[in-house]
Amino acid sequence: MPVTPLPLLEPPASLCLLRLSALGDVSHMVPVVRSIRAQWPGTQISWCLGKLEHQLIGDLDGIEFLVIDKAAGWRGAAALRRQLQGRDFDVLMHAQVSLRANLLSLMINSPLKLGFDQQRSRDFHGLFINRRIPQQPGQHVLDGFFSFATTLGVNQRVMRWEIPVPAEAEEAARNQLPGDEPVLIISPCSSHELRNWRAERYASVADYAISRYGFRIALCGGPLPAERRMGDAIVNAMQNSPLDLIGKDTIKQLLALLGRASLLISPDSGPMHLATAAGTPVIGLHAASNPRRSGPYLSQQWCVDRYDDAARKFLGKPSGAIKWGTRIERPGVMDLVTVDDVIERLDAFMATKAAARA
Secondary structure (H helix, E strand, O other), X not given: OOOOOOOOOOOOOEEEEEOOOOHHHHHHHHHHHHHHHHHOOOOEEEEEEEHHHHHHHOOOOOEEEXXXXXXXXXXXXXXXXXXXXXXXXXXXXXXXOOHHHHHHHHHOEOOOEEEOOHHHOOOOHHHHOOEEOOOOOOOOHHHHHHHHHHHHOOOOOOOOOOOOOOHHHHHHHHHHOOOOOOEEEEOOOOOOHHHOOOHHHHHHHHHHHHHHHOOEEEEOOOOOHHHXXXXXXXXXXXXXXXXXXXXXXXXXXXXXXXXXXXXXXXXXXXXXXXXXXXXXXXXEEEOOOOHHHHOOOOOHHHOEEOHHHHHHHHHOOOHHHOOOOOOOOOOOHHXXXXXXXXXXXXXXXXXXXXXXXX
């Protein structure tokens, strides 16, 4: 079969995007998809993604969603296969390197299967693709996703998320956060426990934000027991009483809440990237991961970055000497982020806001 020349000379009639998870990465992909649609309005875009992620973006206009229930195991894969049976696509954007995604890509018929460069490949990714995006060291995850579009010939970025929020979710957020007082949301937990900060440190920053700037504090998170324990520990350590919404909202309600907030504080997590999608600045807490790769894309200047300190302490070398994207998820790594670090970023953010109003 002849090799398809890239960039494409004509818009493809159909394109299938394979990016199953996670919430943060799926939100990164939204402006990429919007960019493709803007340049190739006649291209039918189908997106293969997970059930949870579909709850976040399944109402994006003009996109066909092919949903897999990953928790259902082989039954979920069989259901996806039935959706794909007898279908062909001009292009497959294979933008996930997990073994699950690699195996699922075998169900998607396309003469052009574009995947990651060798440096970012794993789990035999190269066996499931026939073209690669160029190797570009030091990219943020979102920029890496845009490399798929530019390789295909989409050259203009449309940096819009505009993920729909239902009216009932907006109303719930208004009821939970009424009025116009500034709101600081703390989403304290990542899906990786070793990326989490200490509860008493969150509490200290929250009390400072209340006393110094008059913030209302809201705690957000999922229903998992570990998140509930973290929320309880923060509430118990605070001198003031925050609004505790942990385990009490849906994904769309969280997006609405983030849209009403003035600022989010979070470790490397999905809510960090949902806040970016909602247009809300983020103070990201980074030591276990590199904010230049996976931090809040539009709030890099507000991140606390102790990644280099972590590399030196736990790996014995500076961050520039380790593989891009290395996670330093070691016990105690997040203790490198101090309360003073976060307060300094909060003060800097508020000073910038004050200067903009002057």
